Amino acid sequence: MGISAYKSIRVKLFLTFLLTTLVVVAGMYAFMLGSLDRGFTAYIESRQKEKVTWLTDSLSEYYANDPGWKKLTGNKQKWMELIWQGNEHRVRRLKPWINEALNEPADVWPPKLPENYAPGLFRSLELSIMLLDQDKKIIFGRRETLQELELHPIHHQGQTVGFLGLMPVKRVNHSVELQFMERQTQSFIVIAFFMVLLSAGLALLLAYTLGGPLKRIAAAAKALAVGRYDFRLPVETSDELGQLALNFNDMAAALEQSEQARRRWVADISHELRTPLAILRGELEALQDGIRPLSREAVDSLFGDVMRLNRLTDDLYQLSLSDLGALSYRKIEVDPVEILEEDLAALAAEFDSHSLQIDLVNNLPGRIKIHADPDRLSQLYRNLLKNSSNYTDIGGRLEITVFQQSGKLVIIFADSAPGVPEQEIGHLFERFYRVEQSRNRHHGGAGLGLAICSNIVQAHGGAIHAENSALGGLAIHIQLPVKS
Numbered sequence: 001m002g003i004s005a006y007k008s009i010r011v012k013l014f015l016t017f018l019l020t021t022l023v024v025v026a027g028m029y030a031f032m033l034g035s036l037d038r039g040f041t042a043y044i045e046s047r048q049k050e051k052v053t054w055l056t057d058s059l060s061e062y063y064a065n066d067p068g069w070k071k072l073t074g075n076k077q078k079w080m081e082l083i084w085q086g087n088e089h090r091v092r093r094l095k096p097w098i099n100e101a102l103n104e105p106a107d108v109w110p111p112k113l114p115e116n117y118a119p120g121l122f123r124s125l126e127l128s129i130m131l132l133d134q135d136k137k138i139i140f141g142r143r144e145t146l147q148e149l150e151l152h153p154i155h156h157q158g159q160t161v162g163f164l165g166l167m168p169v170k171r172v173n174h175s176v177e178l179q180f181m182e183r184q185t186q187s188f189i190v191i192a193f194f195m196v197l198l199s200a201g202l203a204l205l206l207a208y209t210l211g212g213p214l215k216r217i218a219a220a221a222k223a224l225a226v227g228r229y230d231f232r233l234p235v236e237t238s239d240e241l242g243q244l245a246l247n248f249n250d251m252a253a254a255l256e257q258s259e260q261a262r263r264r265w266v267a268d269i270s271h272e273l274r275t276p277l278a279i280l281r282g283e284l285e286a287l288q289d290g291i292r293p294l295s296r297e298a299v300d301s302l303f304g305d306v307m308r309l310n311r312l313t314d315d316l317y318q319l320s321l322s323d324l325g326a327l328s329y330r331k332i333e334v335d336p337v338e339i340l341e342e343d344l345a346a347l348a349a350e351f352d353s354h355s356l357q358i359d360l361v362n363n364l365p366g367r368i369k370i371h372a373d374p375d376r377l378s379q380l381y382r383n384l385l386k387n388s389s390n391y392t393d394i395g396g397r398l399e400i401t402v403f404q405q406s407g408k409l410v411i412i413f414a415d416s417a418p419g420v421p422e423q424e425i426g427h428l429f430e431r432f433y434r435v436e437q438s439r440n441r442h443h444g445g446a447g448l449g450l451a452i453c454s455n456i457v458q459a460h461g462g463a464i465h466a467e468n469s470a471l472g473g474l475a476i477h478i479q480l481p482v483k484s
Contacts, residue, residue, distance in 0.1 A: 011207070013203070013206065013207035013210055014203050014204055014207035016203075017199070017202070017203030017206055017207065018196075018199065018200055018203045021195070021196060021199035021200075021203065022196065025192045025195060025196060028188075028192075029185075029188060029192065032184075032188060048125050048166075051125050052125070052129075052152055052164060052166060055083060055129070055164055056152055056153070056154050056155075056164050058082065058085065059082065059131070059154050059162065059164065060154050060155060060156050060161070062082060063154065063156045063161050063162070064156060068133075069131075069133060069139055069162065072131075072139065073107075073139055074106040074107065075106075076102060076106055076109065076140070077102070079109065079131070079140050080126075083126045083129065084126055100112075107138055107139065107140055107141070108140075108141070108142060109129075109130060109131075109140035109141055109142070110126070110127040110128065110129070110130075110142070110167075111127070125166075128166060128167040129164055129165060129166055129167070130142070130145075130149060130164075130165035130167070131162060131163075131164060131165070132151070132162060132163040132164075132165055133161075133162050133163075134159075134160055134161055134162055134163075136151075136163060139162070141165060145167060146165075148167060148168055149165035149166065149167060150165070150166040150167075150168070151163045151164070151165055151166075152164045152165075152166060210241070213236070213237075213241045213244075213245065214241075216233055216234075216245075217233060217244065217245065217248060220232075220233050220248060220252070221248075224251075224252060224255065227259075229252055229255045229256035229259050230252075230256060231252060232249050232252060233245040233248050233249055235249070273309070276305050276308050276309040277309070279305050280302065280305045280306070280309070283298070283301060283302055283305070284302070329373040329376060329459060329460075330373050330375075331371050331372055331373050331460075332371070332372075332373075332374070333369045333370075333371060333483060334369065334370060334371075334372050334374045334377065335367055335368065335369060336368070336370050336372065336377060336402075336409060336411070336480065337362060337364065337367075337368070337402055339374055339377050339378055339381065340360070340381050340400070340402070340411070341360070342378075343378055343381045343382050343385060344358060344360065344385070344400075346382075347382065347385055347386070347389070350386075350389055351389060351398075354389055354392070354394055354396075355394050355395045355396075356388070356389060356392060356394075356395075356396055356397070356398060357396070357397040357398070358397075358398050358400070359397065359398070359399045359400065360400045360402070361399065361400065361401045361402065362402050363401065363402060363403035364402055364403060364404055365404075368404065368409060368482060369482075369483050370409055370460075370480055370481065370482055370483055371460075371481075371483050372460050372480065373460075376456050376459070376460075377456075377460075379452070379456060380453050380456045380457065380478075383449040383450070383452060383453050384413045384449075384453060384476055385398075385413075386449070387449055387450065388413065388415040388473075391415075391418070391473075391474075392415045392416055392417075392418075392473060393416065393417055393418060396415060396416035396417065396473070397415065397416045397471060398413065398414070398415045398416075399412075399414045399415075399471060400412070400413055400414075401414070404482065407481070407482055408462075408479045408480065408481060408482060409479070409480045409481075409482050410477065410478070410479055411477075411478045411480075412475055412476070412477050412478070413475065413476045413478075414469040414470065414471055414473070414474075414475040414476075415469060415471060415473040415474060415475075416469070416471040416472050416473045417471075417472040417473050418472075418473060419468055419469070419472055419473050419474060420466070420468065420473075420474050422468065425466050425467060425468070425474075428450050428466050428474075429450045429451055429453075429454045429464070429466070430451065450466075450476075453476075457478060457480070460480055460481070461480075461481050462478060462479050462480040462481060463478075463479045464476065464477065464478050464479075465477050
């Protein structure tokens with residue numbers, strides 16, 4: 001059953017992009033209406049101010065030839081010529097109202113306009129002005145509108161000779177304005193419609209472009225959840241989605257390796273436990289059947305098998321603790337060479353039984369201190385010493401070299417033959433790995449000693465590696481930080 005449509009990431013991305021576009025378009029529409037209204041009004045008012053300035057200058061020039069406005073008073077035709085200079089086309093358009101104005105009293109201006117007057121959005125300036133003398137008496141005007149006038153003085157030779165009265169700018173016909181705004185709105189709606197269609201196409205493209213990788217990642221995560229650790233995502237881009245796919249592949253590879261290691265771990269543990277148990281079972285069955293007499297030698301053999309099984313379980317327990325970080329480390333300032341000398345003395349009898357010669361070469365300039373857990377350090381030394389004791393041929397040699405290099409304490413355990421094939425050296429610190437093909441517990445451990453050593457060294461901030469020894473055997477190099 002697939003993801004329902006309303007839950008699909010592609011649908012959500014598409015709706016998100018489309019809704020964003022619609023919000024932007026709606027915002028642009030509201031802004032356009034307000035801006036157009038305010039801008040157009042401001043434009044008209046600015047043009048009117050310029051025209052008022054021009055009219056006051058023209059009337060000032062006229063006053064120079066007609067002091068006291070004597071010739072102009074009562075001459076409405078002359079007044080119209082003054083205010084409509086160069087605008088014959090407007091005169092023709094307003095001719096019906098101009099003729100009506102000529103029939104009114106000589107000092108009445110502007111003409112009373114009918115309700116259906118609609119030459120434009122705003123009242124024409126020429127139909128909104130009056131002329132007053134220096135005493136603010138009407139030359140051309142309407143008395144009922146005197147209180148509403150905005151007066152602009154007319155100056156001549158530094159004196160105020162009259163006033164040009166400007167009626168408040170009013171919109172005289174809202175239907176015309178609405179028609180104009182509707183035309184603009186219709187144009188914007190057509191543009192917005194195509195913008196939304198284009199945005200929907202782009203949103204659909206982006207939704208599929210971004211939703212595709214996300215759906216693949218979701219499918220891959222589901223595959224991991226059911227144990228398909230071999231699932232990998234294609235890395236098609238170098239952006240965040242590509243990096244996410246790359247990180248997912250790294251995680252899947254790590255999980256796959258972890259699962260393989262777990263299976264090897266379980267298989268190896270079962271094999272390692274099966275072998276000593278099979279030996280014990282065989283010896284016990286031989287005792288039960290009377291094939292082998294119950295003697296001290298038989299009991300010693302059984303005890304040895306039990307101890308080998310006990311050592312194996314102890315090693316597994318120690319390794320599991322170190323993997324979990326649960327090994328307790330009580331680090332103090334210790335002398336690593338002193339601990340090494342004590343462990344060599346404790347295992348001297350075992351070395352003598354194998355006729356193994358031990359040489360400790362101390363190249364340190366003096367006593368040295370490191371921050372370490374003395375018990376874990378002793379465990380590290382003893383594992384390596386027993387490893388040489390178990391695998392070095394009788395009559396062989398173990399040379400331990402201690403020196404300081406680049407602020408590190410270096411300890412090398414180098415023994416004699418037999419050696420380790422070069423291709424197998426890199427696997428020595430893996431769990432249950434042993435060089436010899438036989439897995440007889442009488443010839444060695446379970447292959448956990450070096451893995452435990454590696455964990456102990458790493459817990460002390462050091463490093464450990466193996467290489468072939470100049471003596472013909474194996475050399476284990478240990479580096480531990482020195483306390484400054």
